[in-house]
Amino acid sequence: MKRLLPFSAITALVVVWFWGAHHQTSGLFPDPLQVLRGLVGLLQRGLLAKYVVASLYRVSWGYLLAVVTAIPVGLLLGWYRRGELALNPLLQLLRPISPLAWIPISILWFGVGDVAAIFLIFLASFLPLAVASMNAVRNVPPTLLRAGRNFGLSNRRILTEVILPASLPQLIVALRISLGVAWLVVVAAEMIAVNSGLGFLIVDARNAGNRYDLVVAGMVMIGLIGLVLDASIRQLEKMKALKWGYGS
Amino acid sequence: MPTKSDAERVLLPLATAAVAILVWALAVRLSQTSVFPSPWKVLLGLRELFGRGVLGPYIGDSLRRVASGYLLALVLGIPAGLALGWHPSLASAFNPVIQMARPISPLAWIPLAILWFGVSEAAPGFLIFLGSFFPIVVATMNGVKSVPSMYLLAGRNFGLSTPRLLARVVFPAALPQILVGLRIALGIAWIVVVAAEMMAVDSGLGYLIIDSRNAGKRYDLVVAGMLLIGIIGLALDTLAQRLERLPNVRWGFQQDTA
Amino acid sequence: MSAPLPSKVSVHGVSMRFPTDGAPIEVLSSVDLSVADGEFVCILGPSGCGKSTLLNIVGGFLRASSGSVLIDGEPVEGPDPRRIFVFQERGVFPWLTVEGNVAFGLFRLSPEERARRIAHYVKLVGLSGFENAYPQELSGGMKQRLEVARALAVNPDVLFLDEPFGALDSITRLVMRSELLRIRRAEKKTILFVTHDIDESVQLADRVVVMSTRPATIRRIVDIDMPHPRDLSSPRYNELRDLLLGEIGLAHKI
Numbered sequence: 007m008k009r010l011l012p013f014s015a016i017t018a019l020v021v022v023w024f025w026g027a028h029h030q031t032s033g034l035f036p037d038p039l040q041v042l043r044g045l046v047g048l049l050q051r052g053l054l055a056k057y058v059v060a061s062l063y064r065v066s067w068g069y070l071l072a073v074v075t076a077i078p079v080g081l082l083l084g085w086y087r088r089g090e091l092a093l094n095p096l097l098q099l100l101r102p103i104s105p106l107a108w109i110p111i112s113i114l115w116f117g118v119g120d121v122a123a124i125f126l127i128f129l130a131s132f133l134p135l136a137v138a139s140m141n142a143v144r145n146v147p148p149t150l151l152r153a154g155r156n157f158g159l160s161n162r163r164i165l166t167e168v169i170l171p172a173s174l175p176q177l178i179v180a181l182r183i184s185l186g187v188a189w190l191v192v193v194a195a196e197m198i199a200v201n202s203g204l205g206f207l208i209v210d211a212r213n214a215g216n217r218y219d220l221v222v223a224g225m226v227m228i229g230l231i232g233l234v235l236d237a238s239i240r241q242l243e244k245m246k247a248l249k250w251g252y253g254s
Numbered sequence: 255m256p257t258k259s260d261a262e263r264v265l266l267p268l269a270t271a272a273v274a275i276l277v278w279a280l281a282v283r284l285s286q287t288s289v290f291p292s293p294w295k296v297l298l299g300l301r302e303l304f305g306r307g308v309l310g311p312y313i314g315d316s317l318r319r320v321a322s323g324y325l326l327a328l329v330l331g332i333p334a335g336l337a338l339g340w341h342p343s344l345a346s347a348f349n350p351v352i353q354m355a356r357p358i359s360p361l362a363w364i365p366l367a368i369l370w371f372g373v374s375e376a377a378p379g380f381l382i383f384l385g386s387f388f389p390i391v392v393a394t395m396n397g398v399k400s401v402p403s404m405y406l407l408a409g410r411n412f413g414l415s416t417p418r419l420l421a422r423v424v425f426p427a428a429l430p431q432i433l434v435g436l437r438i439a440l441g442i443a444w445i446v447v448v449a450a451e452m453m454a455v456d457s458g459l460g461y462l463i464i465d466s467r468n469a470g471k472r473y474d475l476v477v478a479g480m481l482l483i484g485i486i487g488l489a490l491d492t493l494a495q496r497l498e499r500l501p502n503v504r505w506g507f508q509q510d511t512a
Numbered sequence: 513m514s515a516p517l518p519s520k521v522s523v524h525g526v527s528m529r530f531p532t533d534g535a536p537i538e539v540l541s542s543v544d545l546s547v548a549d550g551e552f553v554c555i556l557g558p559s560g561c562g563k564s565t566l567l568n569i570v571g572g573f574l575r576a577s578s579g580s581v582l583i584d585g586e587p588v589e590g591p592d593p594r595r596i597f598v599f600q601e602r603g604v605f606p607w608l609t610v611e612g613n614v615a616f617g618l619f620r621l622s623p624e625e626r627a628r629r630i631a632h633y634v635k636l637v638g639l640s641g642f643e644n645a646y647p648q649e650l651s652g653g654m655k656q657r658l659e660v661a662r663a664l665a666v667n668p669d670v671l672f673l674d675e676p677f678g679a680l681d682s683i684t685r686l687v688m689r690s691e692l693l694r695i696r697r698a699e700k701k702t703i704l705f706v707t708h709d710i711d712e713s714v715q716l717a718d719r720v721v722v723m724s725t726r727p728a729t730i731r732r733i734v735d736i737d738m739p740h741p742r743d744l745s746s747p748r749y750n751e752l753r754d755l756l757l758g759e760i761g762l763a764h765k766i
Contacts, residue, residue: 011343011346011347012346012347012349012350013350014347015347015348015350015351016350016351019351032369034369035366035369035370088262088266091262091263091266091267092266092267092269092270093267093270094267095267095270095271096267096270096271096274098488098491099484099485099488100484101441101484101487101488101491102441102444102445102483102484102486102487102488102490102491103445103448103480103483103484103487104444104445104446104448104449104460104483105445106361106448106449106452106460107448107449107452107460107463107479107480107483108480109452109463109464110463110464110466110467110473110476111290111473111476111477111480114289114290114473186356186357189357189359190357190359190361191359193358193359193361193362194359194361194362194449197361197362197364197453198452198453205359205361205362208362208364208365209364209365211365212365218365218366218369221365221366222366224362225358225362225363225366228357228358228359228362229354229355229356229357229358230354231357232356232357232358233353233354233357235357236353236356236357
């Protein structure tokens with residue numbers, strides 16, 4: 007009985023969905039079967055694969071760029087209190103600005119296309135990662151740092167041999183959350199700034215003919231892929247070797 | 255590391271701001287761009303917006319939309335989180351739904367939102383609700399799950415029924431984590447409202463940005479709008495942080511704020 | 513002791529098995545115990561021997577694998593305000609003031625009765641003046657007093673204390689022990705007190721129940737026939753101490 011539980015809510019949802027679709031006034035909202043057929047249609051036309059790849063391509067580039075820049079920056083800022091005091095307010099000011107608000111500027115700088123979208127994803131992932139890395143450093147228990155100093159480690163070695171391993175669990179959590187953000191943003195960016203990808207699919211399907219079945223199909227794909235991305239990193243978190251987290 | 259004085263705490267960020275503005279101004283000057291605004295132009299743009307009398311209303315509209323979607327998310331999300339945290343079976347049932355819906359950007363819901371609500375105020379409100387709802391539910395759920403069993407045992411020992419237990423023990427004990435979720439949700443709500451306004455309505459700060467570009471490449475207004483968004487968002491977050499710290503300060507909960 | 517009193521708490525053949533990946537672990541094996549009304553009984557044993565498990569079963573927080581527990585002739589089915597558990601000062605609610613905590617179980621009373629009880633017990637445990645303080649402003653000893661006040665306020669029949677002074681420093685512990693005895697002189701309750709501290713048991717209890725190691729049974733029950741206040745340097749005190757030390761199997765010299 008317990009194993010059936012996770013499916014109960016989904017089943018209930020699908021049932022409500024069917025009911026809602028067949029009792030609507032506009033006649034445009036698709037029922038689950040139509041969505042399924044829409045998905046298959048996209049698959050057959052080769053568009054589904056093409057769009058998924060496009061979205062993943064942009065996410066990967068923007069996200070990876072953010073990872074290799076934000077983590078070192080964050081670690082440094084966490085280590086040098088002066089650096090943090092100086093730059094943190096600027097970071098906090100930039101954080102609430104929706105990546106989409108950067109669209110006009112990014113189009114101005116990069117034109118309409120992949121680079122603009124990648125820039126947006128980079129922006130969206132950079133800030134949370136940098137802040138989280140900063141905090142991870144600050145949360146390393148001072149006793150560990152003192153032990154490092156006690157054994158005569160240089161600053162650089164303390165960074166690599168004490169701080170980095172100690173903050174690794176938190177960093178991985180931050181990586182997962184930023185990946186989620188990146189995925190959210192790629193969809194939004196594609197709705198405006200490019201002409202391929204899952205976000206584009208959603209806007210285009212509606213504009214080019216009220217194909218709401220494709221709209222919802224796109225949403226379902228977005229949810230699924232986002233779920234897979236999230237689950238993959240969670241696997242990383244679960245690795246026993248990394249379970250030395252204190253105060254998970 | 256030596257302790258930092260209060261002077262440094264204020265001066266360093268100001269110095270950074272000054273440097274940033276300088277670099278900005280120089281970059282604009284050196285690249286001889288005709289479109290990207292200099293800091294001074296942005297300031298003038300702000301003044302122009304103020305003079306036109308749209309600054310207040312736009313900010314008000316954005317805040318208003320945030321309020322309606324966010325409050326609805328709060329009112330529905332906290333009880334939902336309490337229920338899910340308290341009944342693990344419910345949590346197992348709804349978890350797949352939550353995990354599937356969460357990665358879908360609220361903006362991906364725009365076509366559906368317009369279909370269901372038309373181009374009205376309800377559409378962005380719905381999007382904001384969507385964006386805020388999940389963090390609140392998840393944070394509340396986690397708060398409930400991490401209530402120390404000792405409190406629950408003590409509550410039962412004193413003869414509290416389940417509704418009383420939830421209200422008088424579980425909710426206060428979970429409050430610090432609920433407040434963290436509320437703060438995160440507020441940040442998300444602010445981001446979503448700006449994005450929603452770029453697509454679905456004709457007022458507000460998000461609209462200001464997209465309109466300034468489309469209706470005449472007024473990038474000075476674009477950047478001015480961005481600055482305002484940043485400042486107000488920061489103010490909202492600071493407010494939320496203050497509120498979040500209250501239980502810690504008064505009740506001595508040990509919580510790590512994200 | 514003197515003439516036999518009617519049994520307040522009756523434990524018959526209680527055993528407790530915890531399931532594990534392999535064979536179940538038997539923590540308690542056929543425990544029989546009778547506690548008279550108003551008696552102060554210490555359950556003594558090294559950490560991990562199952563004494564807390566026994567207390568939880570008697571209090572109704574755990575169900576025994578076999579055997580029965582009767583309080584006032586009624587079987588124990590679950591937690592009940594008539595028998596209150598006192599934890600190690602971590603049980604006070606941090607979001608309530610001292611007054612709020614003491615009032616916690618009093619929601620069924622009239623406001624006047626509630627106020628009267630709060631005032632009485634705050635004074636009894638020695639927290640007068642701190643009514644509006646939050647637990648985080650109190651020391652460990654004060655938090656422990658608060659928890660005792662909260663427990664007493666609902667006028668329970670039985671009090672369970674599970675190593676309540678374990679988190680306190682040794683000087684505060686001495687103070688708290690005499691405070692507990694003082695409070696008990698004012699309001700006599702049946703008390704079951706779990707500890708691993710031999711001195712504590714001799715200083716406080718009317719009877720000491722010595723538990724064996726796992727699977728725990730009762731090794732011996734020792735009557736502490738010293739009147740209060742107990743002289744901690746008297747020969748009788750040391751005799752009893754040595755007796756208990758011997759029961760637990762420890763040498764006298766380190």
